Amino acid sequence: MDDAALRQAVFDNLCRIAPEVVPAELDPATPLRDQVDLDSMDWLNFLVGLHERLGVDIPEADYRRLVTLEDLFAYLRTKTA
Amino acid sequence: MLEFRLPSLGAEMDKGKLLEWKVQPGDVVKKGQVVAVVDTSKSAIDVEIWQEGTVYELALEPLQTVPVGTVMLRLLEAGETPEQATAATRRPSSGQQAAPASAAADTRQRVSPAARKRAAERGVDISRITGTGPKGAITLEDIEKAAAAGKPAPSNRGLEMRKAIGAAMARSKRDIPHYYLATDVPLGRATAWLGARNEGRSVTERLLLAVPLLKAVALALRKYPEFNGFFQNGAFVPGAGIHVGVAISLRQGGLIAPALRDVDALPLDELMRALTDLVARARALTLRSSEMSDATVTVTNLGDQGVEIVHGVIYPPQVALVGFGRPTQRPWIEEGRVVAAPVVTATLAADHRSSDGHRGALFLAEITRLLQAPELLDADRPPSAREAPDG
Numbered sequence: 490m491d492d493a494a495l496r497q498a499v500f501d502n503l504c505r506i507a508p509e510v511v512p513a514e515l516d517p518a519t520p521l522r523d524q525v526d527l528d529s530m531d532w533l534n535f536l537v538g539l540h541e542r543l544g545v546d547i548p549e550a551d552y553r554r555l556v557t558l559e560d561l562f563a564y565l566r567t568k569t570a
Numbered sequence: 571m572l573e574f575r576l577p578s579l580g581a582e583m584d585k586g587k588l589l590e591w592k593v594q595p596g597d598v599v600k601k602g603q604v605v606a607v608v609d610t611s612k613s614a615i616d617v618e619i620w621q622e623g624t625v626y627e628l629a630l631e632p633l634q635t636v637p638v639g640t641v642m643l644r645l646l647e648a649g650e651t652p653e654q655a656t657a658a659t660r661r662p663s664s665g666q667q668a669a670p671a672s673a674a675a676d677t678r679q680r681v682s683p684a685a686r687k688r689a690a691e692r693g694v695d696i697s698r699i700t701g702t703g704p705k706g707a708i709t710l711e712d713i714e715k716a717a718a719a720g721k722p723a724p725s726n727r728g729l730e731m732r733k734a735i736g737a738a739m740a741r742s743k744r745d746i747p748h749y750y751l752a753t754d755v756p757l758g759r760a761t762a763w764l765g766a767r768n769e770g771r772s773v774t775e776r777l778l779l780a781v782p783l784l785k786a787v788a789l790a791l792r793k794y795p796e797f798n799g800f801f802q803n804g805a806f807v808p809g810a811g812i813h814v815g816v817a818i819s820l821r822q823g824g825l826i827a828p829a830l831r832d833v834d835a836l837p838l839d840e841l842m843r844a845l846t847d848l849v850a851r852a853r854a855l856t857l858r859s860s861e862m863s864d865a866t867v868t869v870t871n872l873g874d875q876g877v878e879i880v881h882g883v884i885y886p887p888q889v890a891l892v893g894f895g896r897p898t899q900r901p902w903i904e905e906g907r908v909v910a911a912p913v914v915t916a917t918l919a920a921d922h923r924s925s926d927g928h929r930g931a932l933f934l935a936e937i938t939r940l941l942q943a944p945e946l947l948d949a950d951r952p953p954s955a956r957e958a959p960d961g
Binding site (some may be wrong): 507508509522526527528529530533534536537539540546547548549550 | 768772778779780819849
């Protein structure tokens with residue numbers, strides 16, 4: 490999967506949960522859950538959405554590595570490579 | 571002939587607007603079936619019926635706004651024929667039942683089917699229109715004027731919901747002599763158990779910490795039933811089941827606390843599914859009437875993004891609200907040594923008319939105790955059953 494498609498999948502999934510989000514306004518280096526108000530249920534739904542769209546099942550132990558959008562893209566790149 | 575009236579779907583609801591019928595005359599309806607979608611200040615609600623029969627007539631038109639208690643539809647009971655039903659409604663002896671119906675008929679507006687259709691298309695509430703046609707009939711022109719005059723939809727919802735929350739909370743603060751308790755609950759065992767359980771499970775099968783928290787509250791309520799129920803007509807009325815209202819914040823602002831039924835009896839996986847479904851439908855504003863009116867207690871769980879302590883305001887006529895703040899790593903003393911442990915502050919806001927702080931403290935202590943043996947929360951029987959001698 491190319492990078493643009495991966496980003497698109499992440500943003501589509503994020504906007505499904507948080508419709509008010511404008512992807513272009515997000516800072517990729519700031520913790521995502523500080524920028525977008527995602528509670529535990531939103532976060533889980535976000536991961537379920539990634540699982541459905543990208544086939545990536547993220548273990549709970551990896552959550553701590555997924556703080557910013559940059560982290561998330563890097564993580565997903567290796568998992569979908 | 572049975573009458574089905576608009577139910578009250580929460581402490582602050584005094585009227586509702588019919589959006590859509592889900593049944594037609596002649597349909598056979600069963601208990602729990604959704605018969606209509608009604609807009610309240612908080613949400614569009616799927617209204618369920620708790621009677622059985624065949625729909626005889628629909629007494630309201632879509633987009634009519636009516637007070638709680640207004641007859642929505644009439645049902646034929648099993649074996650009853652339409653002829654008998656017509657006779658029954660005309661009989662003077664059934665005057666009690668007929669009165670609200672005729673009152674509703676008096677206020678029924680004169681609207682042609684064409685105008686009604688146009689109103690539905692334009693999203694106009696015809697009950698707010700004064701007709702300019704013959705005998706006050708609402709004309710197509712009236713509909714168009716109203717449609718052009720204002721767009722009442724989404725921004726209004728926020729304002730209406732704020733008013734509704736304000737009204738319910740003002741009633742709570744005015745009528746309920748609250749007392750407040752708090753205790754720190756170590757979560758080391760619960761989080762370790764949860765981590766082990768979620769490990770190796772697909773993201774679609776994981777449990778959130780909210781699930782053992784809700785279950786612990788429900789099981790503790792079995793032992794302390796004076797916190798589960800309602801204060802009505804000057805006395806405490808115990809809840810018929812343990813139906814936990816879950817406070818859910820809405821993205822567009824506002825708050826809703828629909829009920830999960832019989833939480834004490836649900837295995838944790840089922841509770842997780844029910845919670846996921848409830849949160850999704852609350853956010854999509856598609857809740858069922860029973861979920862809006864059944865809660866016997868409320869839990870507010872701030873999760874991992876909130877503050878550490880929440881002091882709740884009881885949702886009347888309930889008598890208690892349990893709050894969980896954000897779990898944090900804190901210094902904790904275990905067997906004489908200071909360790910870092912995940913800890914959550916649990917709070918109780920309770921009604922002094924039905925309980926005292928001493929029992930409240932025992933109730934919070936029971937929640938704490940239950941969370942120290944998370945593996946037992948999945949059992950259908952409460953963990954305290956262990957204490958009883960076998961056989």
